[in-house]
Amino acid sequence: MQGKPILSLEALRRLEADAEAAGLGLMRRAALATADWVCRHTPPGSRLLICAGPGNNGGDALYAALELQQRDYLIDVYQPAPPASAACQEAREQAELSGLPMLASLQPDYEPPALLIDGLFGVGLSRPLDEAWRQRIAMLNQLGCPALALDCPSGLDPYTGHPQGAAIRAEHTLTFLCHKPGLFCGPGADLAGRVELADLDCPPTLYPQAEGALNEPSAAALARPRDSHKGSYGTVSIIGGAPGMLGAILLAGRSALLNGAGKVFLCSLDDRLPVDPVAPELMIRPVDESADLPGADVFAIGPGLGQQELAEGLLRHTLTLPGPLVLDADALNLIAADHTLADMLAARGHPAVLTPHPAEAARLLNIDTAEIQSNRPLYARKLAVRFNCVVVLKGAGSLIVRPDGFYLVNASGGPALAAAGQGDVLTGLIAALLAQGMPAFESAALAVHVHSQAGDDYRRESGGPIGLTASETARRASQALNRRLSGG
Structure with a gap:
């Protein structure tokens, strides 16, 4: 289930100190790892520009040189x-002795090298860059050559993913000892490259x-014996689809079907659709103030729900039901606007998964969206603690967080x-995995992974990112899920 570890900065510094005390010589090891990487990607005889800063990241770069x-x-x-x-000074002296x-400084007409290796700051930068360093980084970015960042692109905050005034734009980042969330979140996802x-x-x-x-989730829990029937894989009821927003609940329902739920009910607030001609397997049951919902193993509420009085009443009722629950879209907006609903959610004794995008997360925490984006891991963890739920904070480097604060970063x-509609597909996908018996955290992690893999598959096959519809994503997610299940 868990992939390569992410350590806090404090824990990373402790690891570095313990490794040095054990005589591991991390700087030399980082230099060898860098040289090995270069040999795999750039032919001998190529000209390299190795940028060394004043600290230990600079020492890594000098020994690599x-x-x-x-x-x-x-x-x-x-x-x-x-x-x-002292370590960087020693590396500098050896570099000088070697000739x-x-x-x-670099002359304005400096010829771009085959590869730039960035060892200016790494993860050691603790304050915004001054103007002189900003100009140097801008000059290096303007060389237009491929760049390999050592540990972290210089200038990038390795935990928030935001530049501190300026940052090297790298095609590749070779990070050391552990992963850092800022390499996958926000602007860091573009600045760090692969x-x-x-x-x-x-x-x-x-x-x-x-x-x-x-x-890096496993789908092993979804393996199916031949002796199976639809009741073996759970029933999902999805609540939403107010007038003008039926498409959202249809997308969520089709996704739940395609991704393995045994049966799916659509409990729509708009009673004008008796059957889905694309997926007639969906059982459509319009709902009203009586909140007469069909029995289900998992309820999902929010896709196309709206925020009218009926929607609020259905949400309030759903929060009292036993079993796993997935909340998205207007269900989250209603909770953000009503402290009693928020407290009901936090006090539930059953698993729940919240799937906010940054604006919805901001409403839930009563802050603005820019603040959420300024430190996505911090605020995703705050949400999980506040509501005692698994939280999926969507966006570049989607985060999946447990109520105890442990989180996963999705790199694909x-x-x-x-x-439009991709969030509805993800809601149905999470609900389907919950219905098949996976725990909430594992369901959310696997759903996010195969949902994002669907996007990657489309981009690879079509040559670009434009044109993938949510309907197509649901089908592709099913294919990615089957590949994951078969070990592909």
């Missing part, structure tokens, strides 16, 4: 500020407790999913 010189690469070292740490070209982890052969026994991990997916 020494190693790459031995492997027949042509090296320029750009170190615009003198070493500020590496050391540059304190991320790879080098654990530097650090023994697992040295690692402190992780605060999160990459989302992208702009192909930036289209």
Whole structure:
């Protein structure tokens, strides 16, 4: 279920200190990992520009320069500020003794290298960059050559994913020891490029407790015996579909069917659709103030629900029902506007999954959307604690969070999913996995993964991100789920 670990900055520093005390020589190991990466991606004889900062990230870069010189690469070292740490100073002295070209500045006509290696700051930057450093980073970005960032693109906050004034734009990031959520969230998802982890052969026994991990879920729990029937895989009831918004509940219902629920009821507030001609397997039951809902193993409420009095009453009733619950869209907006509904949700003794986008998350916490986006892991965890629920904070680097604060970062997916109705498909998908017996956290993690994989598959097959509809995503998610189940 859990992928490669994510440590808090404090825990990462503790790991580094313990590894050094154990004599592991992390800086040398990082340099070797960097050189090995370069050898896999850039032919010997290529000219490399290695950018070294004043701290330990600069030391990593300088030792990498020494190693790459031995492997027949042509090296320029750009170190615009003198070493500020003893380890970096030692690396600088060895670089000078080896005869590496050391540059304190780059000329305006400096010829772009085959690869730029960014070791200016890594994760060590604790304050916004001053104007001189901003100009240097802008100049390096303007070279237009591929860039490999060591640990983290310089200038990027590795935990929030936001630049601190400016940041290197890397095609690749080789991060050390553990993953950092900012490489996958917000602007960091574009600035970090493709991320790879080098654990530097650090023994697992040295690692402190992780605060999160990459989302690498298993679908093994969904394996089906031949002796199965529709009752084996649960019943989902989805509540929503107010007049003018029937499409949302249809998308959620079709997604639940396609992704394995045994039976699906649509409890729509609009009574004008007796049957879905695309998916006649859906059982449509209009609802009114009586809240006479069909029995189900899992309820999902929100797609196309609206915020009128009937919607509020249905939500209030649904919060009293036993069993797992998925809440999205207007169900979240109603909870944000009514403290009694919020308290009912937090006090439920049954699993629930909330799936807000950033604006909905902001309403639930009574802050603005920009604040949510400024530190997505922080606020996703606050939501999970506040409502005692599993939370899926959607967006670049979707986060799946348990009530105890442990979170997963989803590294796949992208702009192909930036289209109306995709959230409704995800709601139905989570509900389907819950109905098949998966726990809430595992259901949310697997649903987010296969939903995003559907987007990646489309982008790979079509050559770009434009044109993927939510209806198509539901079908593709089913295919991705089956591949995951078969080990593909």
